[in-house]
Amino acid sequence: xxxxxxxxxxxxxxxxxxxxxxxxxxxxxxxxxxxxxxxxxxxxxxxxxxxxxxxxxxxxxxxxxxxxx
Amino acid sequence: xxxxxxxxxxxxxxxxxxxxxxxxxxxxxxxxxxxxxxxxxxxxxxxxxxxxxxxxxxxxxxxxxxxxxxxxxxxxxxxxxxxxxxxxxxxxxxxxxxxxxxxxxxxxxxxxxxxxxxxxxxxxxxxxxxxxxxxxxxxxxxxxxxxxxxxxxxxxxxxxxxxxxxxxxxxxxxxxxxxxxxxxxxxxxxxxxxxxxxxxxxxxxxxxxxxxxxxxxxxxxxxxxxxxxxxxxxxxxxxxxxxxxxxxxxxxxxxxxxxxxxxxxxxxxxxxxxxxxxxxxxxxxxxxxxxxxxxxxxxxxxxxxxxxxxxxxxxxxxxxxxxxxxxxxxxxxxxxxxxxxxxxxxxxxxxxxxxxxxxxxxxxxxxxxxxxxxxxxxxxxxxxxxxxxxxxxxxxxxxxxxxxxxxxxxxxxxxxxxxxxxxxxxxxxxxxxxxxxxxxxxxxxxxxxxxxxxxxxxxxxxxxxxxxxxxxxxxxxxxxxxxxxxxxxxxxxxxxxxxxxxxxxxxxxxxxxxxxxxxxxxxxxxxxxxxxxxxxxxxxxxxxxxxxxxxxxxxxxxxxxxxxxxxxxxxxxxxxxxxxxxxxxxxxxxxxxxxxxxxxxxxxxxxxxxxxxxxxxxxxxxxxxxxxxxxxxxxxxxxxxxxxxxxxxxxxxxxxxxxxxxxxxxxxxxxxxxxxxxxxxxxxxxxxxxxxxxxxxxxxxxxxxxxxxxxxxxxxxxxxxxxxxxxxxxxxxxxxxxxxxxxxxxxxxxxxxxxxxxxxxxxxxxxxxxxxxxxxxxxxxxxxxxxxxxxxxxxxxxxxxxxxxxxxxxxxxxxxxxxxxxx
Numbered sequence: 001x002x003x004x005x006x007x008x009x010x011x012x013x014x015x016x017x018x019x020x021x022x023x024x025x026x027x028x029x030x031x032x033x034x035x036x037x038x039x040x041x042x043x044x045x046x047x048x049x050x051x052x053x054x055x056x057x058x059x060x061x062x063x064x065x066x067x068x069x
Numbered sequence: 070x071x072x073x074x075x076x077x078x079x080x081x082x083x084x085x086x087x088x089x090x091x092x093x094x095x096x097x098x099x100x101x102x103x104x105x106x107x108x109x110x111x112x113x114x115x116x117x118x119x120x121x122x123x124x125x126x127x128x129x130x131x132x133x134x135x136x137x138x139x140x141x142x143x144x145x146x147x148x149x150x151x152x153x154x155x156x157x158x159x160x161x162x163x164x165x166x167x168x169x170x171x172x173x174x175x176x177x178x179x180x181x182x183x184x185x186x187x188x189x190x191x192x193x194x195x196x197x198x199x200x201x202x203x204x205x206x207x208x209x210x211x212x213x214x215x216x217x218x219x220x221x222x223x224x225x226x227x228x229x230x231x232x233x234x235x236x237x238x239x240x241x242x243x244x245x246x247x248x249x250x251x252x253x254x255x256x257x258x259x260x261x262x263x264x265x266x267x268x269x270x271x272x273x274x275x276x277x278x279x280x281x282x283x284x285x286x287x288x289x290x291x292x293x294x295x296x297x298x299x300x301x302x303x304x305x306x307x308x309x310x311x312x313x314x315x316x317x318x319x320x321x322x323x324x325x326x327x328x329x330x331x332x333x334x335x336x337x338x339x340x341x342x343x344x345x346x347x348x349x350x351x352x353x354x355x356x357x358x359x360x361x362x363x364x365x366x367x368x369x370x371x372x373x374x375x376x377x378x379x380x381x382x383x384x385x386x387x388x389x390x391x392x393x394x395x396x397x398x399x400x401x402x403x404x405x406x407x408x409x410x411x412x413x414x415x416x417x418x419x420x421x422x423x424x425x426x427x428x429x430x431x432x433x434x435x436x437x438x439x440x441x442x443x444x445x446x447x448x449x450x451x452x453x454x455x456x457x458x459x460x461x462x463x464x465x466x467x468x469x470x471x472x473x474x475x476x477x478x479x480x481x482x483x484x485x486x487x488x489x490x491x492x493x494x495x496x497x498x499x500x501x502x503x504x505x506x507x508x509x510x511x512x513x514x515x516x517x518x519x520x521x522x523x524x525x526x527x528x529x530x531x532x533x534x535x536x537x538x539x540x541x542x543x544x545x546x547x548x549x550x551x552x553x554x555x556x557x558x559x560x561x562x563x564x565x566x567x568x569x570x571x572x573x574x575x576x577x578x579x580x581x582x583x584x585x586x587x588x589x590x591x592x593x594x595x596x597x598x599x600x601x602x603x604x605x606x607x608x609x610x611x612x613x614x615x616x617x618x619x620x621x622x623x624x625x626x627x628x629x630x631x632x633x634x635x636x637x638x639x640x641x642x643x644x645x646x647x648x649x650x651x652x653x654x655x656x657x658x659x660x661x662x663x664x665x666x667x668x669x670x671x672x673x674x675x676x677x678x679x680x681x682x683x684x685x686x687x688x689x690x691x692x693x694x695x696x697x698x699x700x701x702x703x704x705x706x707x708x709x710x711x712x713x714x715x716x717x718x719x720x721x722x723x724x725x726x727x728x729x730x731x732x733x734x735x736x737x738x739x740x741x742x743x744x745x746x747x748x749x750x751x752x753x754x755x756x757x758x759x760x761x762x763x764x765x766x767x768x769x770x771x772x773x774x775x776x777x778x779x780x781x782x783x784x785x786x787x788x789x790x791x792x793x794x795x796x797x798x799x800x801x802x803x804x805x806x807x808x809x810x811x812x813x814x815x816x817x818x819x820x821x822x823x824x825x826x827x828x829x830x831x832x833x834x835x836x837x838x839x840x841x842x843x844x845x846x847x848x849x850x851x852x853x854x855x856x857x858x859x860x861x862x863x864x865x866x867x868x869x870x871x872x873x874x875x876x877x878x879x880x881x882x883x884x885x886x887x888x889x890x891x892x
Contacts (some may be wrong), residue, residue, distance in 0.1 A: 004733065008340075009332075011469040021662055022133060028309045031163045036313075041332075044331045044348055045561055049339055049668060053436040056335065058557040060564075060664035 003040065003067040004048065011039045012069035019066040027067075029055055038069065072230045075144060077171060078155035079164050086678055087155050087213040088123045091223060093292035098685060101125075101139045102825055107114030111296035119227055122149065128163075130170045131305075132278040135596060144174055145264075145282060149232035152178040153222065155213070158195060159670070162316050168204065169312050172238045173270060175263025177229040178206045185210040187707040192327040200323040205239030214675060233639040240319075242311040249273065249296050256287035262490030266385045267445055274305045326696045335670040339554070348558045355551070356577060363581065372535030380527030382703040383487065383496040390491015397485035404482035407455045407469070410475040411446075414453035420445055427484040429480065438860075442809060446473055446687035450540050458783070474653065498523050513720060521706030526699055530691070536585045536689045541580060544682035545591060548674035552592060553666060560664045568605075570600035570664070573607045583607040583814040587821055588686055597657050603821050604831040608643040610636050617805050619781035620765050623799040624789040636806055639842075643807055647838065648862045651876040679851040689820065696803065703810040704844040705759055708732065729755065742861045743804060743840070744797030754804065762812050796854065807839035841868045 006012055014036050031053035032038070041054050042049045046061030061068075076091075078084045086347065089096075106125050113119035124143060125136035132138055144152070154171055156164035171178055181199075182188075191364030195614040201208040206354075207225050211218035221384070241247060253269040260268055273277040273296075276348030280286045292327055293304050299671035312712045342351055378384030385391040417421045423563075425442055428435040447733045453471040471479070487493050495503075498519055505515045544551045544596060552574070571593045581585030586606045610618065614636075622632035653656045663712070691834050710720060712727040721727050733752035740746050740754075753767040765782045772788035782789075791800070809815060809832045851857045 007620050018267070019663070023665065025131060025305060026128075026133055026325050027311075028306065028666060029131060029166065030665070031166070031313070033306075033310055033313050041336045042343045042560060044343045046166055046559060047558070047561060047664065049343060051336070053163045056339070056668040056670070058664065058666045060560065063663040064667060 003064045008040045016068040071120045073120045073149040075149040075152045077124045082157040083213040090219050106139050151226050152176050153226045155181045158182040158184045173267040175235045179226040180208045181211045186212040194325040196323040203319040253289050259284045359542045376531040385493035394487050394490040404479040407471045407479040410455035447509045539585050540683040540686045545681045550669045550671045553668045566647050566648035573603040579606045579609040583611045584808050584817045589816040605644045609640040616762045616765045621802045622797045622877035623781050623794050624786040742844045744800045796850040800843040804839045804843040808836045815877050
């Protein structure tokens with residue numbers, strides 16, 4: 001399911017990342033690679049703040065929808 | 070040859086703090102060639118021959134962002150003697166991702182693990198020796214914020230640089246990937262042995278930009294494709310995955326964490342601060358505080374002091390004696406009002422008081438003439454009427470009868486000299502004037518220096534204290550981590566009209582002054598978003614535009630309450646319309662980059678870092694006041710002060726005869742379709758370029774022959790009503806709100822755009838947009854109120870149609886983000 005549907009605090013493993021190549025590549029350098037463990041810290045009108053590899057990354061709803069866990 | 074050391078690391082890893090700690094005040098700030106990415110260099114404290122370059126904060130050496138390209142080009146072309154790679158100890162894996170790439174460059178590298186104090190507080194353990202072994206380079210523990218371990222890190226990196234031995238990366242990827250990389254390495258020629266691995270990996274990733282750096286590009290497409298098929302992934306993702314797999318394996322050995330993913334303090338704060346319901350109210354409160362303190366209270370006090378004190382008449386040190394002086398001064402103005410009224414009454418009664426009045430105005434009252442006049446006045450039983458004006462409304466608030474006794478006491482009151490009260494410090498213009506008079510400076514040069522240079526630049530420098538206060542807040546919000554959250558909160562709203570969440574800050578600041586507003590756009594990383602923000606920020610009415618609004622509202626709209634709010638509405642609407650229209654042009658088209666941004670952990674910044682950041686921004690503004698603004702004010706001083714008078718060219722006493730008036734006459738017809746084709750209005754708009762409040766001052770001179778008018782210019786309201794209609798006045802107001810900002814703001818735009826072409830484009834756009842909007846308002850307004858229909862009306866309708874087309878035409882997405890960098 002997409003990352004936007006997970007509950008805050010729940011730890012999940014990334015299964016697949018979709019979206020445009022350029023953004024996907026940027027996400028990869030930030031640690032969003034298949035197999036990484038990710039959890040949602042906070043949510044604001046669809047935009048989410050997630051915890052990945054011990055850092056906090058804010059991503060928009062469109063992008064979070066493309067990260068499958 | 071000085072030793073060159075590059076400081077590299079992720080954003081938010083504490084790089085700037087470390088750089089400041091290493092170099093102290095020995096810094097040089099500039100831009101990387103051809104781009105608006107800030108470049109900082111500095112000499113290592115205690116080592117005059119060691120130069121440290123602060124690379125932009127990056128996550129990898131890929132070619133996707135400007136920062137990455139800049140950093141990469143520097144490392145390859147300049148080939149620093151050593152790299153100091155700072156990594157965040159609380160976020161090892163992600164930070165080491167960049168490290169693996171840096172190590173491939175073959176440049177000696179020292180790793181400094183920052184935030185060790187936090188790591189230890191969390192009871193986590195990093196096996197530094199083991200990590201060093203695994204990565205094949207020295208590792209030191211530091212805390213940049215607390216200043217621990219910095220000297221050791223510096224010593225190590227200098228030692229390594231002096232030794233100059235190239236390093237080879239120790240890390241290995243999966244066997245099949247390594248095999249391909251070896252094959253590619255063998256094909257590469259003309260590159261140093263230790264750099265081969267870097268180029269091999271980049272070729273494998275099909276990095277287009279790296280090919281430009283190679284003399285001959287080997288043909289590797291076949292092997293890359295083969296591997297991709299074998300591993301069922303694209304080459305770039307293969308490498309990324311390999312790096313992370315490798316990092317997970319070494320972190321397993323070197324890092325023991327006790328805190329098993331429970332919520333950190335930052336997480337808890339984020340839960341509240343970015344909460345669906347609380348985010349906006351909290352944000353509003355923070356902004357109100359920032360705005361209130363920097364624009365209305367402290368900032369205004371400081372600005373008034375600079376404008377009226379340092380660059381005005383002078384000031385009372387620590388305010389000593391200023392209240393007594395104000396009292397006396399009020400007494401005097403009251404008395405002179407009565408005296409004037411009495412003289413007026415005498416004149417009306419046919420008594421000749423011209424000589425007496427002149428002597429009184431010069432401050433050398435002719436006592437005998439006065440006695441004679443008093444006798445005459447008594448005989449005539451003369452009483453005058455002093456009219457006290459209300460500064461706010463310009464109406465007569467009170468009428469005081471002045472009898473002879475009142476006149477006698479009033480005429481004797483002398484103008485107080487501020488220097489007699491308390492500790493009086495003369496202003497800079499006064500000091501310079503005294504100095505120039507002492508050396509017998511020629512008149513025109515004295516005038517150039519005093520009214521041209523000191524007056525013009527002084528008016529601009531007056532904003533410095535206010536800006537410093539604002540910058541102080543911004544620096545604090547930025548370094549404590551809240552600024553990143555603001556962008557996150559505001560992003561959804563601003564995204565709708567093509568701006569970024571970070572565009573809000575410049576606009577908010579712009580309500581105070583456009584200059585710091587434009588400068589605050591620095592925090593926007595995305596180049597397109599930043600350019601667009603710079604172009605639209607000055608649409609918001611700034612503090613200096615308020616007098617224009619007050620003048621128009623008072624003179625033509627009987628002070629209607631809605632004029633001022635409507636000005637803000639026009640500003641916001643201009644931003645929204647421009648955002649949507651520009652986003653659809655070729656220049657700004659591009660993928661609406663989805664919002665992805667790292668949020669740093671909340672922390673209290675050090676006082677030193679906040680002050681340094683504040684000063685850097687303030688100083689760059691002051692420097693600008695010394696260049697662009699100086700030249701512009703000299704030019705305008707000349708145009709304003711010179712012209713043909715009494716048949717010969719020279720200094721003019723009447724602004725009507727100046728070159729500026731002549732120019733105004735030429736350009737005035739241009740504004741006829743806007744409803745104010747009078748040269749006076751055109752000239753006023755031009756003088757607004759120095760500072761927007763000058764528009765009111767210029768009207769004062771042109772309509773009333775007054776040297777000084779109140780802030781809302783009530784003295785000239787009647788004259789204005791003769792020249793303007795409500796509609797043309799509103800059109801004039803809108804034009805002045807939206808057109809090119811003052812020179813200071815243009816200078817700021819120039820600096821932030823870092824390109825003359827873009828600056829001209831921004832100013833051109835603003836002027837054309839302002840012209841179009843004002844024209845529509847006037848022409849359509851005329852049509853609806855008087856039914857007047859002409860060519861102008863047709864053009865106005867065409868403009869409306871064009872704007873609607875630009876707003877609603879389909880959006881064409883550009884497929885590729887092209888990052889142009891001069892190498």
